[in-house]
Amino acid sequence: MALPTTAPVPLGIPLVPPRAESATVAGGGRPAPAPGRPATRSLIDRYSRTARDLRVSLTDRCNLRCQYCMPAEGLEWAPTSTVLSDDEVIRVLRVAVERLWVREIRFTGGEPLLRKGLERIIEATSALRTDEGQPPATSLTTNGLGLARRAHGLAEAGLRRVNVSLDSVDRATYTAITRRDRLDDVLAGIEAAADAGLAPIKLNAVLMRGQNEDQAVELLTYALGRGYELRFIEQMPLGPHEAWNREQMVSAAEILSRLRVRYDLRRADATERGSAPAERWHVLDRDGSRLGAVGIIAAVTDNFCGACDRTRLTADGQVRTCLFARSEHDLRTPLRSGSTDEELAQIWRGAHWGKLAGHGIDDPGFLQPDRLMSAIGG
Numbered sequence: 001m002a003l004p005t006t007a008p009v010p011l012g013i014p015l016v017p018p019r020a021e022s023a024t025v026a027g028g029g030r031p032a033p034a035p036g037r038p039a040t041r042s043l044i045d046r047y048s049r050t051a052r053d054l055r056v057s058l059t060d061r062c063n064l065r066c067q068y069c070m071p072a073e074g075l076e077w078a079p080t081s082t083v084l085s086d087d088e089v090i091r092v093l094r095v096a097v098e099r100l101w102v103r104e105i106r107f108t109g110g111e112p113l114l115r116k117g118l119e120r121i122i123e124a125t126s127a128l129r130t131d132e133g134q135p136p137a138t139s140l141t142t143n144g145l146g147l148a149r150r151a152h153g154l155a156e157a158g159l160r161r162v163n164v165s166l167d168s169v170d171r172a173t174y175t176a177i178t179r180r181d182r183l184d185d186v187l188a189g190i191e192a193a194a195d196a197g198l199a200p201i202k203l204n205a206v207l208m209r210g211q212n213e214d215q216a217v218e219l220l221t222y223a224l225g226r227g228y229e230l231r232f233i234e235q236m237p238l239g240p241h242e243a244w245n246r247e248q249m250v251s252a253a254e255i256l257s258r259l260r261v262r263y264d265l266r267r268a269d270a271t272e273r274g275s276a277p278a279e280r281w282h283v284l285d286r287d288g289s290r291l292g293a294v295g296i297i298a299a300v301t302d303n304f305c306g307a308c309d310r311t312r313l314t315a316d317g318q319v320r321t322c323l324f325a326r327s328e329h330d331l332r333t334p335l336r337s338g339s340t341d342e343e344l345a346q347i348w349r350g351a352h353w354g355k356l357a358g359h360g361i362d363d364p365g366f367l368q369p370d371r372l373m374s375a376i377g378g
Helices: 087-100 118-126 146-156 170-177 181-194 211-227 252-259 333-337 341-353
Strands: 053-056 104-108 137-142 162-165 203-204 229-233 264-267 279-284 291-298 310-313 318-319 329-330
Touching: 053 087, 053 137, 087 104, 087 118, 087 310, 087 333, 087 341, 118 137, 118 146, 146 181, 162 181, 170 310, 181 333, 203 211, 211 229, 211 252, 211 291, 229 333, 252 279, 252 291, 318 341, 329 333, 329 341
Parallel strands: 053 104, 053 310, 104 137, 137 162, 162 203, 203 229, 229 291
Antiparallel strands: 264 279, 279 291, 310 318, 318 329
16 A cells, blocks of 8 residues: 655755665665565665654754854854744654554754753653553754753663764863853863763764864873763864865865874774764773773764665754755654554654755755755754
8 A cells, every 4th residue: 555645845956866876875785675665664775774863853953053063153043933843843753663663762953951841751751651562762962051950860761872973072162162161160060961861972063174173082082081972073064165175175085194193003893883983992092901982983084884774864853864854854744633643653764765865065066055064954
């Protein structure tokens, strides 16, 4: 039986048809599309990938103005009426877990700590059970502002771990990149998260040419000394259009080269990675003793699209199959128009079946999404 779908939400650019022949995926393979969607409850696509990991944006608002994410003056925030309510978010999460067999849920933004009902949403999520009979694994990606006073409450609600954005431990550099002098508050939030047991603590850093690319070793030393896992992320074309230049981007290869000035790095076994976006490296001191690990997310120079297991929901109720998708599928309207849970699930399945083989950054005709990162959800 054909799956009902809704029309994609137009973003001002014609939809790009799937072109497996031009999409290069992790490992150099080119996945072949399946002839027809199998009768399964899971979120599968035509390239035999299954989405078990849901990224949920709870707001497009943010209290920082990071250069690689948004302009200094900020953005025009989504009207409150278009943002899913707490009850609507909880219902969609129930559909994802119980009907689509999602097993991991990460809450993002914008800045998700700006969502007043965050603890209630996490508590309701933790009460769900996956197809394996377990609570879904919950995590939070945050800039850390406000985490110091909410970490313990989030842990009590069922949150398992946090990822905190930290592009520098130098106050002047941090202030320049984020356009806010809040480093002390962020560091206090990270410490509170560790104290609350939200482990493993992962730190996300973007290195920018002329800003902080010379601080890679300093960041890693900070993380290793506290038992955190640092992940460097190649800057992606998801911020202001003039903020990204591939020729100026600090690549994964350059990051590794800079780290090797101080540390020995040994690539972790590929089986440890699975579908995770970060390639892990064991960090050793010069005497051979292991100090910890570091991750490199080479989303631009060595994409991992072939192993992608993610689906995304924006704060205003749109399903996205990829960070770089040029189209969205509306769940908010049917959600508010009386659709059943199974009807919502069918819409989502149909949307995900159309997921492209890769993000296409290397394609000559690549176009950056109209939405910026804060409106998509990281």
